[in-house]
Amino acid sequence: MNTFDYSDYLLITICYLIDIVVIWLVFKLSHFLPLQERKRKIARGVIAIIAFTLLYISESYILGITEKFTHVHIELVKYGVGIAWWLSLAYFFNQIIHLVIWEGIFAKNKQSMVPSLIRNIFDAIIYSLALILIIHFVFGKPATGVVATSSVLIFILGLSARNSLATIFSGLSLSLHENIKKGDFIAIEGHKGQVINMDWRTVTLLTPTSNHLVFPNHVVANSIVTNFSRPKQQRLLEINVLQSYEHSPQRVKDLLLLAANQSFFILKEPKPQVFVDKYEKDGIRYILQVHTTELTDLKVSNEVLSTVWYAFYREGIDWDLDPSTKIISHLKVADDKSDEEITKHVAILKNKGIFTALTERELTALIANTKKGIYGPPEQIVKQGDEGSSLFYVAEGALEVLIDQDDGTKLKVAELKSGDIFGEMALLTGQKRTATVVVLSEVALYEISKEIISPVIEHRREILNDMSMLLAKREVENYLKKLDYKDQDRDRKLNEAESKFMNLINQFFGK
Numbered sequence: 001m002n003t004f005d006y007s008d009y010l011l012i013t014i015c016y017l018i019d020i021v022v023i024w025l026v027f028k029l030s031h032f033l034p035l036q037e038r039k040r041k042i043a044r045g046v047i048a049i050i051a052f053t054l055l056y057i058s059e060s061y062i063l064g065i066t067e068k069f070t071h072v073h074i075e076l077v078k079y080g081v082g083i084a085w086w087l088s089l090a091y092f093f094n095q096i097i098h099l100v101i102w103e104g105i106f107a108k109n110k111q112s113m114v115p116s117l118i119r120n121i122f123d124a125i126i127y128s129l130a131l132i133l134i135i136h137f138v139f140g141k142p143a144t145g146v147v148a149t150s151s152v153l154i155f156i157l158g159l160s161a162r163n164s165l166a167t168i169f170s171g172l173s174l175s176l177h178e179n180i181k182k183g184d185f186i187a188i189e190g191h192k193g194q195v196i197n198m199d200w201r202t203v204t205l206l207t208p209t210s211n212h213l214v215f216p217n218h219v220v221a222n223s224i225v226t227n228f229s230r231p232k233q234q235r236l237l238e239i240n241v242l243q244s245y246e247h248s249p250q251r252v253k254d255l256l257l258l259a260a261n262q263s264f265f266i267l268k269e270p271k272p273q274v275f276v277d278k279y280e281k282d283g284i285r286y287i288l289q290v291h292t293t294e295l296t297d298l299k300v301s302n303e304v305l306s307t308v309w310y311a312f313y314r315e316g317i318d319w320d321l322d323p324s325t326k327i328i329s330h331l332k333v334a335d336d337k338s339d340e341e342i343t344k345h346v347a348i349l350k351n352k353g354i355f356t357a358l359t360e361r362e363l364t365a366l367i368a369n370t371k372k373g374i375y376g377p378p379e380q381i382v383k384q385g386d387e388g389s390s391l392f393y394v395a396e397g398a399l400e401v402l403i404d405q406d407d408g409t410k411l412k413v414a415e416l417k418s419g420d421i422f423g424e425m426a427l428l429t430g431q432k433r434t435a436t437v438v439v440l441s442e443v444a445l446y447e448i449s450k451e452i453i454s455p456v457i458e459h460r461r462e463i464l465n466d467m468s469m470l471l472a473k474r475e476v477e478n479y480l481k482k483l484d485y486k487d488q489d490r491d492r493k494l495n496e497a498e499s500k501f502m503n504l505i506n507q508f509f510g511k
Contacts (some may be wrong), residue, residue: 109430186228243284352419395445
């Protein structure tokens with residue numbers, strides 16, 4: 001048959017409609033399968049291949065029943081069935097790749113790590129290959145020209161996008177190996193920061209200066225990366241200190257370790273260590289090694305070096321590295337206190353806590369024999385759980401009182417200011433410190449120890465009764481604030497507390 005009339009076109013259209021009906025039935029049938037959506041897509045592809053294979057094989061026999069369908073008709077119909085068969089095969093393999101590779105090997109938390117752009121490119125390649133096979137096997141045309149053209153096009157596209165592809169595959173490599181994760185603190189080419197984002201294209205760091213630093217994935221993959229968060233969430237920090245030759249290394253080392261242990265940013269294990277690094281023209285170079293989980297070096301070194309200065313100052317060690325360097329004059333404390341200074345502090349203390357049990361003469365003797373110390377933030381004056389036998393009087397400045405919590409954090413329960421006292425329990429009973437007291441702003445403290453107050457107590461031992469009563473009243477008031485109580489309950493608790501403190505004080509000072 002050389003020419004077609006309208007009935008021929010109608011017959012061909014009906015045959016193609018049969019293809020569409022088959023596709024529709026395949027998709028409808030797949031919905032009844034008790035499978036997850038991803039596996040259902042694969043099953044749909046298998047059913048489509050089987051259906052079009054059977055249709056392709058049987059069409060010659062079915063259409064040959066009537067003379068209306070000539071050989072030319074059958075060939076045209078088979079074109080449609082053949083195209084549909086190859087496309088169903090491409091669909092099947094595409095779903096296999098999605099299930100096994102994109103949503104399997106390259107998936108994390110049920111989410112594909114491969115960007116949709118890459119997945120779409122691979123989808124296009126699969127269907128392009130199906131198109132080449134359709135040209136060759138369905139239409140019987142040589143596909144060498146198409147293959148050659150496609151190869152040249154792919155080469156050109158690959159050459160122009162080589163950096164982008166390198167970045168994408170580097171991103172996949174970083175995600176798979178998991179040497180770097182979101183939240184890690186790392187250094188790339190000398191730049192430090194916390195990883196706040198990782199995608200198929202870039203790694204973004206939050207720097208200590210609160211800026212965003214963006215690295216392409218291929219740069220990260222080809223650089224030496226230091227991960228401070230692996231294998232543990234801690235890192236070693238070295239702090240350099242230069243001190244003059246006139247002070248012994250052991251004394252300097254002890255003060256550096258004391259300063260290091262004052263900082264909340266520094267871990268207690270592994271313990272801080274100090275080493276003599278080298279002898280220089282101006283003095284001895286020391287290296288203080290500490291471990292921390294803090295991300296910012298400056299924050300840690302600021303705390304430690306500030307504490308070092310105050311520790312050295314109280315020990316009478318100046319830096320003496322430069323003759324022009326002078327100790328700040330307002331911090332100098334005269335060994336002999338003026339009468340005016342002593343009178344001022346006696347007037348304050350005579351109305352404070354256990355000191356109300358002392359006479360002005362006794363208070364004057366205490367202040368005159370007590371050494372005044374200068375402390376700076378973030379020094380810890382006392383630590384919860386430590387042994388102690390002294391009381392502190394705040395002459396100037398401010399401090400905060402912290403209580404250890406079960407989860408390892410510290411709860412701020414109070415602030416202390418000029419005129420306040422703390423540590424009475426340790427002074428009178430020797431009990432362990434019940435809180436940690438940290439300097440908020442530069443403070444001047446008078447430390448009244450057991451050795452200083454013992455002569456006063458030995459001279460007038462009856463004041464122990466008054467002091468034990470004062471401690472008992474404070475403990476009972478703090479306890480009963482949380483409870484409903486009657487007057488007789490308060491009196492009973494007060495008597496019990498007074499008896500307890502009296503025994504503790506007598507044991508501590510020796511009866």
